[in-house]
Amino acid sequence: MSFNIEDYLQRRKETVDRTLREYLPPDKPKTRLHQAIAYSLYPGGKRLRPVLCLAASELICGDYRNALPVASAIEMIHTYSIIHDDLPSMDNDDIRRGKPSNHRVFGEAVATLAGDALLTDAFYLITEKLFEEGVSPELILHVISIISEAAGSEGMVLGQMFDLEIDRHRPFCVDKISDVYLMKTAKMIIASILSGAILAGAKEKELLKLKSYSEKIGIAFQIKDDILDIAENKDEIQKSLDKTKTDTHTYVSVIGIEKSEAKVLELTNQAIDELKSFGKTPNPLIEIANWLRERKE
Secondary structure: OOOOHHHHHHHHHHHHHHHHHHHOOOOOOOOHHHHHHHHHHOOOOOOHHHHHHHHHHHHHHOOOHHHHHHHHHHHHHHHHHHHHHOOOOOOOOOEEOOEEOHHHHHOHHHHHHHHHHHHHHHHHHHHHHHHHOOOOHHHHHHHHHHHHHHHOOOOHHHHHHHHHHOOOOOOOOHHHHHHHHHHHHHHHHHHHHHHHHHHOOOOHHHHHHHHHHHHHHHHHHHHHHHHHOOOOOHHHHHHHHHHHHHHOOOHHHHHHHHHHHHHHHHHHHHHHHHHHHHOOOOOHHHHHHHHHHHOOO
């Protein structure tokens, strides 16, 4: 039987959504703060990071349910990050997922607090639910350590700082851009996959393979986003490239679309090679890597 990646992603997304709704019901907002949280958390995007967490757990032990609290918490952290990234003091984006950004609806102060609450509540969810399920304190602390490092001043937050400090009018090499992508995007993807695998009982050798895989798909994912940001129409592509060269630094603005596509393929193949030793067919993580490379949005 062939593996349907679209069906797999949808089913896992729905599972994550159900878990999030149990913890933070979208239809019973208590305060304006909770309304702001629900506004950005639902309906949400593809839930890529939590799905990767579940897929890693499934790869190791054949089941994903033990990783659901952590997967849901990771989506809360991701949602916090995009609320804060959209703020006028950061990326100053007015639209997110086709609707007004959180701060445009609730104001900057409430949006900031909603992000703060999501980040903090994520770790409460991890500890509360994993303790209830009988996971050892040592294992819980290990997962929290990995996620907090990836989200903090050695990971996602540092990546945002790098992005803010880039001089848009000076030349920038792809190695520097890769460093930003590693911190801002790939670190949380790494944490998502490792935390799911750890809860499933992965061995050290397996974790090293999964870390290498997730770093590569994390950077490839962001390069693909660069490519998708460019319009399909040739005239619009050129306009976008001209604007990109002066306003921001991406793989596309530095080396062009064709070489960026080649880099995505190279990183994807390298990532898949890391998983061949697991010997599982189908391997959802391999299918996800290919899907990320081929996606159109």
